[in-house]
Structures are given as structure tokens and as C-alpha cells.
Amino acid sequence: MSAILPVKQITLIGVGLIGGSFVLDLKRLGLVEKIIGVDVNPDNLERALERKVIDAASVHLNANSITGSELVLLATPVSTLPQICDTIRPFLSPQAIVSDVGSTKQSAIDAFRRHLPDHLPHCVAAHPIAGSDRSGALAAQFGLYRNKKLIITPHGQENSESIARIETLWQAVGAETHRLSAAxxxxxxxxxxxxxxxxxxxxxxxxxxxxxxxxxxxxxxxxxxxxxxxxxxxxxxxxxxxxxxxxxxxxxxxxxxxxxxxxxxxxxxxxxxxxxxxxxxxxxxxxxxxxxx
Amino acid sequence: MSAILPVKQITLIGVGLIGGSFVLDLKRLGLVEKIIGVDVNPDNLERALERKVIDAASVHLNANSITGSELVLLATPVSTLPQICDTIRPFLSPQAIVSDVGSTKQSAIDAFRRHLPDHLPHCVAAHPIAGSDRSGALAAQFGLYRNKKLIITPHGQENSESIARIETLWQAVGAETHRLSAAxxxxxxxxxxxxxxxxxxxxxxxxxxxxxxxxxxxxxxxxxxxxxxxxxxxxxxxxxxxxxxxxxxxxxxxxxxxxxxxxxxxxxxxxxxxxxxxxxxxxxxxxxxxxxx
The missing domain is CATH 1.10.3660.10 (6-phosphogluconate dehydrogenase C-terminal like domain)
Incomplete structure (x- = not known):
């Protein structure tokens, strides 16, 4: 296996079990230098900082929290994706990959198409099949994705490097990647x-x-x-x-x-x-x- | 707690998870001298003997397997109770307690009333609230009833000694006893x-x-x-x-x-x-x- 190129900076929007566990493992593996956590709940961000799930925290989606990140990971409830995509659009670095972890994929692709139409080659819809009835930053744990499945649902306009990059990172934390149509x-x-x-x-x-x-x-x-x-x-x-x-x-x-x-x-x-x-x-x-x- | 009088002999009809786990614990506690296991499945009896869940085995309900037992415990599927009660009736010792472990209690009491009408003072309907999706003698385990509930559903004609005896034995294996009407x-x-x-x-x-x-x-x-x-x-x-x-x-x-x-x-x-x-x-x-x- 060839060495995986580390990510300099990830913005994690929604610091909970799913996104938090993913970045915890990436950090442990030395595959990311800095995680910026964005969340509507300041207490949750506080806990995430204490537990070193994230390195910096913000309650705002703006140039400070978004620009410069190579990966912007959407890990909020699926209904928030349209609004979030719309908000982050002006702040995204041109090559930034936008990916999500939502449980419904037609809705995610719809949000990408409507709200990030010019950024579509870098938008990758993904769903890690792991979870728990627990939620929030305190639920984040190492090893959550070991031997779990990660489903990519291509919308057809991604560039292959963006998909490969997302697959590689999820494989690094132990997931087995699959592709399915969103439907x-x-x-x-x-x-x-x-x-x-x-x-x-x-x-x-x-x-x-x-x-x-x-x-x-x-x-x-x-x-x-x-x-x-x-x-x-x-x-x-x-x-x-x-x-x-x-x-x-x-x-x-x-x-x-x-x-x-x-x-x-x-x-x-x-x-x-x-x-x-x-x-x-x-x-x-x-x-x-x-x-x- | 006063010492519990050990049982000389128990006949366990249906040697599976529920009855098997109960007698395993009674044996471990020195509260029973001999267990006679009766089952329709000779392989299951073989495994129960090997694992020392029971001391003697029979595929028949007759004087050898029933007479002389102080407790006859019915631990078969609930539909079999009428037939079994009818079959064991002539072989029961006069003071033998007949009890069951079934998950439906109106049906158990109905079987006692119809098929053991003269023995009712010694018939105690009971249901231990523990289980597993596993079944058979190999599923029997120590400690299954620790901190679990045991429900007695009185039909009103039991003598109080029979109920107390059953409660005491279940409490000895760790269960907390309750009483509810069968309905x-x-x-x-x-x-x-x-x-x-x-x-x-x-x-x-x-x-x-x-x-x-x-x-x-x-x-x-x-x-x-x-x-x-x-x-x-x-x-x-x-x-x-x-x-x-x-x-x-x-x-x-x-x-x-x-x-x-x-x-x-x-x-x-x-x-x-x-x-x-x-x-x-x-x-x-x-x-x-x-x-x-």
C-alpha cells in the first residue's frame, strides 16, 4: 500500500459521533494536520476541543472556518445540507472536496446540484454504515469504522481524484468502500x-x-x-x-x-x-x- | 436468611435454556440432589448429561421418571402442557409440586385445572423473565436468573407452602419474585x-x-x-x-x-x-x- 498523502486541514461541520469518530482516527493515523470543528452548539464544541476531537472551533460558517480546508465534511442532520451548501459556497477553496456522511443520498446530491453547481466535480456523496443511538462530540470514538462499509453514491460529475481521495481516507480508518446509485x-x-x-x-x-x-x-x-x-x-x-x-x-x-x-x-x-x-x-x-x- | 431445605429429586420436563439454567444453579448451590431430565430429543438429553445439567435421562413420562420427585418442572413449549399434565397425573407423588416456566399463564392454569384437578393445591404457575434467542440444553448457563424477575400467577387454590417453596428456589438462583394475576x-x-x-x-x-x-x-x-x-x-x-x-x-x-x-x-x-x-x-x-x- 502506497503512503497516503495527509490532509492539511479539514473543516468538520457538525461535531458528533459520525464525523468526530472519523477525524479522531485520521488524527491518530497522522493523516490530518488540523481539524476545524463547526457546530451550532458551543458546549458541544467545548467538549470536542477538550477531548481533542478538533483543534479549533467555530459556530460560524465563514472564510475563517472554511477557506483553506482541503476537505469540508458535512456531518449535520440531512435537512441542513441545502442551507449549509449555500452558505459555504463563497468560502470554499477551488479544489476543496465537499463530502457528507448522511443517511439519505438523493437528498445530498440534490443539495450539491442546487447549491454548489459550479463545485460539483469536488462534491462526493458518501455514507458510512456505522452508528449508535448515542450522539454528540462525547460519543466520538476511535475505531468506529473498522470493518464497516462506506457507500459512495456518485452523481456522475465528480472528478475521479475527488472520489478516490474520499475512498482512500475512509479505507484508512478501516472501512470497506462500495458504490451504489443514490436511488x-x-x-x-x-x-x-x-x-x-x-x-x-x-x-x-x-x-x-x-x-x-x-x-x-x-x-x-x-x-x-x-x-x-x-x-x-x-x-x-x-x-x-x-x-x-x-x-x-x-x-x-x-x-x-x-x-x-x-x-x-x-x-x-x-x-x-x-x-x-x-x-x-x-x-x-x-x-x-x-x-x- | 435461614437455610433452604434441599430438594431430593426434581424432574425437569424439557431440558433447554430455561429449565436447564435453573437446575444448573440449584445444583451449584447444593439445593438439589438429583435431576431427572425428560425430553423428546435423545441427542439433547445426551448433551445435557455430558454437561451435567441432569443426572439421569428419559424420553418417557412414567413412574421411573416422575414418581418420587418433589418437584416436576414443566419447561416445554406452552401448547404441550395439557397433554403433559394428563400424562404425568397417575405418576405424581401426592405432595409433588408441579410448576412451569411458560410465557403465557392463563393457558398454564387452564391446563392445571383441566388435567390435574385433584392436584391443584400443589400446582404453581410461574414465569421467569429471562431468556435468549438460543435454545436447547447447550444453551443452559449458570447465573441466568441473577437479578431477573420471576412472576407467580396464583390461581387461588395453591397451598401457601407450595408457592413459598417455588419462590424460595427461584430466589436462591437470584430472581426477584413478583405476583400478578394470570390475565x-x-x-x-x-x-x-x-x-x-x-x-x-x-x-x-x-x-x-x-x-x-x-x-x-x-x-x-x-x-x-x-x-x-x-x-x-x-x-x-x-x-x-x-x-x-x-x-x-x-x-x-x-x-x-x-x-x-x-x-x-x-x-x-x-x-x-x-x-x-x-x-x-x-x-x-x-x-x-x-x-x-
């Missing part, structure tokens, strides 16, 4: 991530709305804990993701309604054989997936 | 356990039925893994539980359909504020619960 990406992650989050929120909301819900919760144990873990995720981030991917999600909601109706009918008919096969097919599907991990 | 128990566990299992099976089944499901699964990560963990549970056990608790489950299915419809409407309307509040209420409900654990 395929959004359909895939609706199914394996966004809809499970939505369903976990919905199920906890059912308990919240139930008059006996609090009594029920006294007896909840590990099954409930794991099934609902992702319902502890950040509501603002997930509001954004669900809205940005609403078409895929609407189809998956309809699909789950359908599945629940099928099980309801089997229960009503007390159709033991059908219920067993249904559960067994699901179990086998999951176990086969798990075996491949 | 309340079944409503509570439908909400915190059975419905999450059903929903996890249903969601994995949606992926299984989807033409692109296998592609999707290539990108599934920790959120999917935890949300669907309980879909790796044993399909026969869960078919039984769902059928035995179908009324509570039908209501919860309707409730979840309702919740999904609400979210669908918010997405369609792009009602960001409503979606945020909805997710936030769910997040808060789960986090409050988690804080109390």
Missing part, C-alpha cells in the same frame, strides 16, 4: 435501517399511548431492550432521514401493515402450521444473514 | 415481549418477501441486527406463545397498525413538527425506562 442506496437503507427505526419508534409510542404502558414497562427485559434500542436515537436526525426518504418508507410501512395483517389472520384462524412456517422463514432469513457477517 | 401477566408480556417478537418476525418476513431483500441484507448493520435479534427465536415456542395469547396480541397488532398509519400520514403531509414530537416521545419513554433499570 438504490436510499431503497436499501430504508429497508435495513430507516424502517426499523421508524417501527421501533412506533412500537414504543404504542406503549407510551397505552393506559397501562408504564405498568407494562416494569416487566420489560432484554427482548424489549434490543428491539427498541434504536428508538433511543436522536429524534431530529431521524425526522430528517424519514422525510428525506419518505417514498421508500411509505412502501415499507404498507409492506409491514400487510405482514401484520397476515399474522393477525393466522392468529384469528389459529392456523398453527402457517404461523410456524412464517416464523421459521423469518428466523432462517435472519440466521442466514447473521452467518454471512 | 394481567398475559397482557403485560404481550406488550413487552410477545408483540416485539411478532413484529420482529413480521419485519424480517417483509425483507424475505421483497424481490430485492437479499441485496438489502448485504448492507444491514447493527440497527437491523438488534431490532431483529428476537426473530432468531425458536419458531415452535413462539407459535405456541402467540396462539396462547392471541387476544392480547390481536389488540396490540391493531395498535401498531394504528401507529404506523399515524407516521405514514405525517410523512405524507411532511409534518416535520409532528414527526419530531412523535419520535421524541418514544425516545423519552424508552430512555426513562432504561434509566430505571
Amino acid at each position: 438504490d442506496h436510499d431503497a436499501v437503507f430504508a429497508a435495513v435501517s430507516h424502517m426499523p427505526h421508524l417501527a421501533a419508534f412506533a412500537y414504543v409510542h404504542e406503549i407510551f399511548d397505552h393506559p397501562d404502558g408504564q405498568t407494562y414497562l416494569q416487566f420489560a427485559a432484554s427482548g424489549f431492550r434490543d428491539f427498541t434500542r434504536i428508538a433511543s436515537s436522536h429524534p431530529a436526525i431521524w425526522t430528517d432521514i424519514c422525510l428525506a426518504n419518505k417514498n421508500s418508507l411509505t412502501d415499507l410501512i404498507d409492506g409491514l401493515q400487510n405482514q401484520l395483517q397476515r399474522v393477525r389472520t393466522m392468529l384469528q384462524k389459529e392456523d398453527r402450521a402457517a404461523l410456524y412456517s412464517y416464523f421459521d422463514e423469518a428466523r432462517q432469513t435472519r440466521d442466514d444473514w447473521l452467518d454471512r457477517q | 394481567d401477566h398475559d397482557a403485560v408480556f404481550a406488550a413487552v415481549s410477545h408483540m416485539p417478537h411478532l413484529a420482529a418476525f413480521a419485519y424480517v418476513h417483509e425483507i424475505f418477501d421483497h424481490p430485492d431483500g437479499q441485496t438489502y441484507l448485504q448492507f444491514a448493520a447493527s440497527g437491523f441486527r438488534d431490532f431483529t435479534r428476537i426473530a432468531s427465536s425458536h419458531p415452535a415456542i413462539w407459535t405456541d406463545i402467540c396462539l396462547a395469547n392471541k387476544n392480547s396480541l390481536t389488540d396490540l397488532i391493531d395498535g401498531l397498525q394504528n401507529q404506523l398509519q399515524r407516521v405514514r400520514t405525517m410523512l405524507q403531509k411532511e409534518d416535520r413538527a409532528a414527526l419530531y414530537s412523535y419520535f421524541d416521545e418514544a425516545r423519552q419513554t424508552r430512555d426513562d425506562w432504561l434509566d430505571r433499570q
Whole structure:
């Protein structure tokens, strides 16, 4: 493996788990000299400085925080990308790569096209498949991306050097890089991530709305804990993701309604054989997936 | 704490995770002299003997395997209780306590009433709240019940010594004992356990039925893994539980359909504020619960 050229300066916009963990590893590897963290929350920036996730902090997107950075990484909730792209446009160095880490990619590319049309060759839409229900700078950790996937969703107007540079940096922190179309990406992650989050929120909301819900919760144990873990995720981030991917999600909601109706009918008919096969097919599907991990 | 009187002989019917872990701890504590394991699966019995979960094995319910045991513990799928109670009736010693570990308690009490009517003072319906998606004798482990809950659901005709004896043994292996009516128990566990299992099976089944499901699964990560963990549970056990608790489950299915419809409407309307509040209420409900654990 040839030596990776270090980055002199990165601006990280949104200093949380995802962006913070990425730059922590780049620093540890000596692959970046200086990180400027930009965040709307000054307390969060304070913590990021204390923990040496970033080297300088700003609550503003301006020449000081943007100009001169070789990479500007957008790691804020996906709904903020249009506004941020619009704001940083006048301050970007001509060769600066703009990349993101958002969970929906059609929306990211749309923001690049609309708000950075002249900068498109340097705009790379990317999504690291790692996370946690924790958030904020204090959640940033070393090694988060080791053996995780990083998806690039090309919009077709990137120059190949920009894509290669982003891939190289993510590979350096341990990720395995893949490419998907943005539409395929959004359909895939609706199914394996966004809809499970939505369903976990919905199920906890059912308990919240139930008059006996609090009594029920006294007896909840590990099954409930794991099934609902992702319902502890950040509501603002997930509001954004669900809205940005609403078409895929609407189809998956309809699909789950359908599945629940099928099980309801089997229960009503007390159709033991059908219920067993249904559960067994699901179990086998999951176990086969798990075996491949 | 006064010394606990050891049990001379226990018959464990169904040598798996739940019953096996209970007797492993009783043995370790010197609270039982001999365990007779009865199971329909000779291989499973073989493994249980090798691992010293049990001291003797039988595939038959007869005088040899039942008579003389002070405790007969039913740890098989809940649908088998009527048949097993009927079969063991002629072989039970007069003072033998019959208890179970099933996840649905109205069905257990119904089996006791119908098939062991003369033995009711010694029949104690119980449910230890611990488990795993693993099953079989090899899944049996020490310490499974430490700081877990054990629910007794009295039917009203037990003698107090039988209940106290069962409570004492479960407390000895680390469980905290509670009492609930069987109807309340079944409503509570439908909400915190059975419905999450059903929903996890249903969601994995949606992926299984989807033409692109296998592609999707290539990108599934920790959120999917935890949300669907309980879909790796044993399909026969869960078919039984769902059928035995179908009324509570039908209501919860309707409730979840309702919740999904609400979210669908918010997405369609792009009602960001409503979606945020909805997710936030769910997040808060789960986090409050988690804080109390």
C-alpha cells in the first residue's frame, strides 16, 4: 500500500459521533494536520476541543472556518445540507472536496446540484454504515469504522481524484468502500435501517399511548431492550432521514401493515402450521444473514 | 436468611435454556440432589448429561421418571402442557409440586385445572423473565436468573407452602419474585415481549418477501441486527406463545397498525413538527425506562 498523502486541514461541520469518530482516527493515523470543528452548539464544541476531537472551533460558517480546508465534511442532520451548501459556497477553496456522511443520498446530491453547481466535480456523496443511538462530540470514538462499509453514491460529475481521495481516507480508518446509485442506496437503507427505526419508534409510542404502558414497562427485559434500542436515537436526525426518504418508507410501512395483517389472520384462524412456517422463514432469513457477517 | 431445605429429586420436563439454567444453579448451590431430565430429543438429553445439567435421562413420562420427585418442572413449549399434565397425573407423588416456566399463564392454569384437578393445591404457575434467542440444553448457563424477575400467577387454590417453596428456589438462583394475576401477566408480556417478537418476525418476513431483500441484507448493520435479534427465536415456542395469547396480541397488532398509519400520514403531509414530537416521545419513554433499570 502506497503512503497516503495527509490532509492539511479539514473543516468538520457538525461535531458528533459520525464525523468526530472519523477525524479522531485520521488524527491518530497522522493523516490530518488540523481539524476545524463547526457546530451550532458551543458546549458541544467545548467538549470536542477538550477531548481533542478538533483543534479549533467555530459556530460560524465563514472564510475563517472554511477557506483553506482541503476537505469540508458535512456531518449535520440531512435537512441542513441545502442551507449549509449555500452558505459555504463563497468560502470554499477551488479544489476543496465537499463530502457528507448522511443517511439519505438523493437528498445530498440534490443539495450539491442546487447549491454548489459550479463545485460539483469536488462534491462526493458518501455514507458510512456505522452508528449508535448515542450522539454528540462525547460519543466520538476511535475505531468506529473498522470493518464497516462506506457507500459512495456518485452523481456522475465528480472528478475521479475527488472520489478516490474520499475512498482512500475512509479505507484508512478501516472501512470497506462500495458504490451504489443514490436511488438504490436510499431503497436499501430504508429497508435495513430507516424502517426499523421508524417501527421501533412506533412500537414504543404504542406503549407510551397505552393506559397501562408504564405498568407494562416494569416487566420489560432484554427482548424489549434490543428491539427498541434504536428508538433511543436522536429524534431530529431521524425526522430528517424519514422525510428525506419518505417514498421508500411509505412502501415499507404498507409492506409491514400487510405482514401484520397476515399474522393477525393466522392468529384469528389459529392456523398453527402457517404461523410456524412464517416464523421459521423469518428466523432462517435472519440466521442466514447473521452467518454471512 | 435461614437455610433452604434441599430438594431430593426434581424432574425437569424439557431440558433447554430455561429449565436447564435453573437446575444448573440449584445444583451449584447444593439445593438439589438429583435431576431427572425428560425430553423428546435423545441427542439433547445426551448433551445435557455430558454437561451435567441432569443426572439421569428419559424420553418417557412414567413412574421411573416422575414418581418420587418433589418437584416436576414443566419447561416445554406452552401448547404441550395439557397433554403433559394428563400424562404425568397417575405418576405424581401426592405432595409433588408441579410448576412451569411458560410465557403465557392463563393457558398454564387452564391446563392445571383441566388435567390435574385433584392436584391443584400443589400446582404453581410461574414465569421467569429471562431468556435468549438460543435454545436447547447447550444453551443452559449458570447465573441466568441473577437479578431477573420471576412472576407467580396464583390461581387461588395453591397451598401457601407450595408457592413459598417455588419462590424460595427461584430466589436462591437470584430472581426477584413478583405476583400478578394470570390475565394481567398475559397482557403485560404481550406488550413487552410477545408483540416485539411478532413484529420482529413480521419485519424480517417483509425483507424475505421483497424481490430485492437479499441485496438489502448485504448492507444491514447493527440497527437491523438488534431490532431483529428476537426473530432468531425458536419458531415452535413462539407459535405456541402467540396462539396462547392471541387476544392480547390481536389488540396490540391493531395498535401498531394504528401507529404506523399515524407516521405514514405525517410523512405524507411532511409534518416535520409532528414527526419530531412523535419520535421524541418514544425516545423519552424508552430512555426513562432504561434509566430505571
